[in-house]
Amino acid sequence: MRKISIFGATGSIGQNTIDLIRRDPESYDVVALSGGQNVAQLAADARALKADIAVTADETRLEELRAALEGSGVEAAAGATAIREAAARPADWVMSAIVGAAGLAPGLVALEQGATLALANKESLVTAGQLIMGTAETHGARILPVDSEHSAVFQGLIGEDIAAVERIIITASGGAFRDWSLEDMARATPEQASSHPNWNMGQRITVDSASMFNKALEVIETKEFFGCAHEQIEVLVHPESLVHALVGFNDGALMAHVGPPDMRHAIGFALHWPERKTLPVERLDLAKIGALHFRAPDLQRYPALRLAHEVLELGGHAGAIFNAAKERALDGFLDHRIGFLQMAEVVEEVLEQLSPSHCRKNAEMTLDTVMETDHLARKTADQVMQKLA
Numbered sequence: 001m002r003k004i005s006i007f008g009a010t011g012s013i014g015q016n017t018i019d020l021i022r023r024d025p026e027s028y029d030v031v032a033l034s035g036g037q038n039v040a041q042l043a044a045d046a047r048a049l050k051a052d053i054a055v056t057a058d059e060t061r062l063e064e065l066r067a068a069l070e071g072s073g074v075e076a077a078a079g080a081t082a083i084r085e086a087a088a089r090p091a092d093w094v095m096s097a098i099v100g101a102a103g104l105a106p107g108l109v110a111l112e113q114g115a116t117l118a119l120a121n122k123e124s125l126v127t128a129g130q131l132i133m134g135t136a137e138t139h140g141a142r143i144l145p146v147d148s149e150h151s152a153v154f155q156g157l158i159g160e161d162i163a164a165v166e167r168i169i170i171t172a173s174g175g176a177f178r179d180w181s182l183e184d185m186a187r188a189t190p191e192q193a194s195s196h197p198n199w200n201m202g203q204r205i206t207v208d209s210a211s212m213f214n215k216a217l218e219v220i221e222t223k224e225f226f227g228c229a230h231e232q233i234e235v236l237v238h239p240e241s242l243v244h245a246l247v248g249f250n251d252g253a254l255m256a257h258v259g260p261p262d263m264r265h266a267i268g269f270a271l272h273w274p275e276r277k278t279l280p281v282e283r284l285d286l287a288k289i290g291a292l293h294f295r296a297p298d299l300q301r302y303p304a305l306r307l308a309h310e311v312l313e314l315g316g317h318a319g320a321i322f323n324a325a326k327e328r329a330l331d332g333f334l335d336h337r338i339g340f341l342q343m344a345e346v347v348e349e350v351l352e353q354l355s356p357s358h359c360r361k362n363a364e365m366t367l368d369t370v371m372e373t374d375h376l377a378r379k380t381a382d383q384v385m386q387k388l389a
Contacts, residue, residue, distance in 0.1 A: 003029045003090060007083065007106050008097030010035035010042050012205075013120045013146065016263050017095050018045055020271060023280070025049070032086035034098065034106075037061070043068030050074070052089070055082045057102065084109050093271065095146070096121045099204060100327055101320075101374050104128055105367060111141040118270040120146035122217040127320040128370045129224030143225070144270040149218055150225055151266035152245035152257030157226070160249070167248040168228060170218055171238035172297065175210035177340075178237065182301060188340040190333060204330060211343055212297065213326050216308035220319055223312055230312035235305055236294045242284065243292060260284060303344040307351065315361035317373040318351065324377035325350035332385045342388055349384045350377055 004021070008014045014035070021028050030049040035042035039061045046054035046069060053075040056065050062078035069076050077086065080102065087094065087106035094110040095118045096103055103121030110117050112135060119125070124132050136143050145151050149170040157165070176195050177185050193210040194203045208214035215235055222233050241261040246254045259265050260282040268279040299306050304326075311318040329346040332338040338346065358373055 001027060001029045002092045003031050004093045004095070005030070005032040005086065005089065005091045005110070006095040006097065007032070007034045007087065008095070008099065008103065008120070009033040009045055010038040011097055011099060013097035013263060013267065014095065015041075017097070017118075017267050017271070018049070020264060020268055020279075021049065031089050031091045034083050034086060039065050039068060043072075043074075046074045047072045053077060053086055055079075055086050057083060057098075080105070088113060091115050093118065095267075096124065097146070099123075101127055101323060101371070104132075104370065107132065108135055108367060111135045111143075112139050114139050114141050116142045116144060118144050118146050118267070120267075122147065122214075122221055123323050125221045125224040126217050126323045127374065128365060128367070129220070129319065131365045131367070131370065133224065144273055145221075145225060146263075146266050146270050147218060147221065148244045148259075148261075148263065148266045150221060150245070151269055152259075153222065153226060153247060155257055155269065156245065156247040156255045160247070162226065162228075164250050165226075165228065165232070165247060166250050167232045167234055168222055168226065169234045169236055169246040169248065169254075170215070170222060171236050171241070171243055171245060171294075172212060172215045173209065173241045174237045174239060174297075175212065176206070177210050178239065182341070185301065186339055186341045190336070193333075193340060203334075207330060207333065208326075211304055211340065212302035213304040213330070213343070213347075215302075216304035217323070217326075219305065219308040220311060220322070230309050235297050237297050238292070238294050240289070240292055242289070243294075258284065303348070307344065307348060310351070314351075314355055314359040316359035316363040317365070317370065318355060318359045320370050320373040321351055321354050321358060321377040322347060324374040325381040328378045328381035329385070332381075338385055338388055346381055346384050346388070350380045353380055353384075 030051040032053045033051050034055040036057050055077045059079040066076040083106050087109035094115045096107040097120040101123050104124050107124050193207045244257050246256045248254050262281045311322045325347040329343040
């Protein structure tokens with residue numbers, strides 16, 4: 001029986017992970033679950049999975065969580081420190097699905113225990129790729145990608161020599177506004193940006209998909225995870241969301257990963273790796289689908305993609321600046337303080353202001369330096385948004 005923990009259990013990735021575990025409960029011993037505001041869901045899942053501990057990130061909800069778990073034997077805790085302590089509990093496999101920079105610290109703690117880390121938290125590699133990969137190597141831990149795109153690349157590279165790879169192509173649906181004019185995008189509301197044409201995801205990642213900031217993060221992740229040059233990473237708009245990534249080799253071959261837009265595939269692959277096991281996902285009927293479409297992304301519509309490559313050229317703490325500014329700009333859009341297209345303007349301005357002092361390629365990277373940069377970038381982004389308002 002494998003010991004597992006799920007951080008970010010109440011989000012879409014966490015819930016899909018729990019769905020797979022509940023189909024085979026005798027194979028898993030659940031150590032820890034963490035969540036945010038949805039304490040009722042967290043408590044229900046902790047009870048059903050007989051977890052050792054459930055932790056809410058919101059310290060003000062501790063008594064509510066305790067009451068919901070009363071009589072279950074499940075320990076209740078709250079706050080960032082409690083999440084890190086839960087990550088330090090021995091586990092064989094840990095899902096890192098906390099959204100945002102808050103997922104970095106518990107992921108590092110899990111790696112320090114030598115656990116296999118199923119990484120759905122994009123921000124960990126974006127803000128601290130060198131630190132994350134170095135920690136895994138130092139402690140003999142393994143990182144398995146859970147983003148559908150990076151899982152697809154990982155699978156395409158099984159048995160292959162990374163030196164034979166010429167390019168890596170990750171696909172993007174184009175999000176809610178893929179066929180909108182720039183003028184309409186400038187007037188888009190958070191409600192309009194929160195509806196994804198293909199995937200069922202949380203609001204923040206759905207808006208990031210519409211702006212392609214989500215894909216920009218994945219470009220940075222690709223470089224950090226697979227060690228390729230940023231010039232080798234391409235993005236294609238693929239409205240059907242069936243081809244998740246392609247790996248191009250030096251003999252001209254392209255190896256594509258094709259599957260339904262269901263996160264349980266990437267999660268299940270990481271959960272069962274190195275085996276493949278039956279998963280409850282749709283089997284594609286290619287004859288019925290008939291055709292797949294691809295087009296190059298318009299960088300005027302999606303400046304986040306250009307910024308991602310600039311971040312990779314800058315190095316140092318550019319990823320932490322990019323991610324923090326993006327998160328605050330997204331907050332500003334969701335709060336109706338800035339427009340949809342202004343999010344990229346905010347991020348670009350913050351990068352311009354902070355890159356001279358924080359983007360040295362040989363800069364020391366520790367959890368403290370990453371979080372200090374994150375804090376400064378958020379503060380700077382708030383100042384930029386005040387000027388735009």
